[in-house]
Structures are given as C-alpha cells and as structure tokens.
Amino acid sequence: MIAEERARQDATHLQWLSSVIEYYEHTKFDYRAVWHNMENCAFHFGYYNEQIRQHAHALTNSNKVLAEIAGVRPGDHVLDAGCGLGGSSFWLASHRAAEVVGISPVAYQIARAREIARDRLLDGSVHFEQAVYTRTPIPDGSFDVVWALESLCHAVNKEAFYTEAARLLRPGGRLVVAEYIWASRNRDKQSEALARDWLDGWRMPDLGTREEHIAAAVGAGLSNVQLIDYTSVTRRSLHRLYKLACIARPIDRLLFGLGLRSKAQHGNVIASLRQYQLLQRELWFYGILLATKR
Secondary structure, three states: OHHHHHHHHHHHHHHHHHHHHHHHHHHHHHHHHHOOOOOOOOOOOOOOOOOOOOHHHHHHHHHHHHHHHHOOOOOOEEEEEOOOOOHHHHHHHHHHOOEEEEEEOOHHHHHHHHHHHHHOOOOOOEEEEEOOOOOOOOOOOOEEEEEEEOOHHHOOOHHHHHHHHHHHEEEEEEEEEEEEEEOOOOOOHHHHHHHHHHHHHOOOOOOOEHHHHHHHHHHOOEEEEEEEEOHHHHHHHHHHHHHHHHHHHHHHHHHHHOOOOOHHHHHHHHHHHHHHHHHHOOOEEEEEEEEEEO
16 A cells, blocks of 8 residues: 555656646746846846845845855855756855755756856856756765755645755755745635636645644754745745736737647746735745754
C-alpha cells in the first residue's frame, strides 16, 4: 500500500510539474515584455520603501532584503530553489560573494541562466541545474542557505520541500522563503471562485496558511521558525501587476478568442487580476519565513 501511494503521489507530481513547465514556457514573452529586464532577470514582486520608488529597483531590492534576513555572508553556499533565469543567484554571487546553485525544472530557464552566467563571468561562482526542489540529487548538508523566492507556491507537497530543505542545510544553516500565504481557508463562494482563477492561472496547486507553513518547517526538524507579514512593502508591486493586467485584459480576451494567445497566457492575465482582488479582501498576505537547521 505504501508503494502504491508513493506511485500515485509521483504521478500527481509529474503531471503538475508538466503544467508548471508549460506555464513558464508560454508566458516568458509576457514576463519579458512587462516585468523583468535582463539586469534583474526577476520573475518575482518588488520590495518598496522610502528610498526605493522605481519598479526595477524594487525587484533588485527584494534580493537585498531577503539576503539580510537570511544573513547571507561571503563564501556561503546557497541553493536558489526555483531560480528562474537566475536573477537572485547572480545578485547573491555579485553582492554577497556567495557560491550559488540555482535549480529549476524548466529547461529553457536553465539554458538561458547558464548563458547569462557566462556573459557576466559568473560561471565560476554560480551553477545551474535542471532539478526539482522537493527531491534533488544533491548530497546532505551541502548549503548554508536554502532560498525560495516565490517558488514554493508551485509545489504540490509543501511538506516535501521543507523536508528536502532541512536535508540540504548544514547545522546552523538558514532557510528563507518568500511566499503568498492564505490568511484563512474560510472563503465565501465568490472568493473561492476568484482563488481558483488565481491558483489555476499561475499553476499553483494551493497555498498554505501561516500555521501550515510553520508546522511543515517544524515537522522537518527546523527551529527558530518565524513568518513575518511583508505585504506592506510588496503591495505597490502587486498593484502594479493588477493595473497592467487591467490594461492587457481586453487585448488578451480578443487574441485568445482568435486563437493567437494560449490558455496559459490567457490564464496568466486573469490570475494577475485575481491576486490583487483577493488581497483587497484580505484573504492572503505576502510572507517571509525564516528557519534554522539545528
């Protein structure tokens, strides 16, 4: 029975993984056109403050804030779990003198990240591998920091990620996770429909609540677990995406109807609307979790 259950979970995982890969392959033009640039290579939201007022700077500031929270030091070995095109990996290598391994299941992201690393002469300190962060081929205790910036949302089994992160960390190592967190699982029918649009559009099987994330981290053997609400510094970035989606929606609807945009591209626009509508209803928040390996 255990073997059968494991086989069922593996089949579900592979099916969902294929969906996530399809999403990023189909939406790479959208991200490049309206969100990241080749300096920051960011697929994530920006962190604003009184000094950081521009979109590109806010995207870069996300790396700085997380690095400070995780205490990334020169020489630290960091796993960038769900690295995308390697934006955080490059920043950590350049600004914190860290040794970074970036992993993603998306083949084109890894190929492009390797090209960028060579162009920036960082291929000696940053390495990219096509892998899944819930089950890596990397030896135990390989990293001082495991870093997951808005990537855990794609995991079917969040507990498996925390278990793998704990395995990969050295004693005293730190896990830092920036993620969308459900404020509650109590939603009315309309909010549930909005949530389903968001989850399906961004290929997220589900989000966890504060309690669920903390329990998963503690259950994996991590200690000093804290999860802090960072919505105030990301709200401007979240609203920016919402405004862009409002502008794009009529064009997207027309092109999708004509068969000129894919279901993944269409769903991405809808999800970009829904995330902020649900934020306005206070049904989720942007959280940063920090934990330590005993």
